[in-house]
Amino acid sequence: MYELHDIVEMKKPHPCGTNRWEIIRMGADIKLECLGCGHVVMLARRQFDKRMKKILEKHTED
Template identity: 50%
Template structure:
């Protein structure tokens, strides 16, 4: 899956704050994500993160 730093991911499950959108801060074996609703940050293993992605909203600077 092609995910870059700065992309916003829409995940399948809601965060307790009600938001489904997460900003990608770090990509590698783990993803570091920041909730767009409340600002909470977490690290997820790549395999778990890729399963829970519903949609990738590209960052403005992306060339795709």
């Protein structure tokens, strides 16, 4: 399962060419930041679950 600050890959790449997103907020909606251009999008959790392909990096507590 995904958590805050995980790096995820979506099914479709962002127009900037990158397909890496960081989860920056979780709740009923999920806020993502593109790691290529810094664009921020907000998706309903249900939409996010459908569009996420896989978790690339898990956030580790320091």
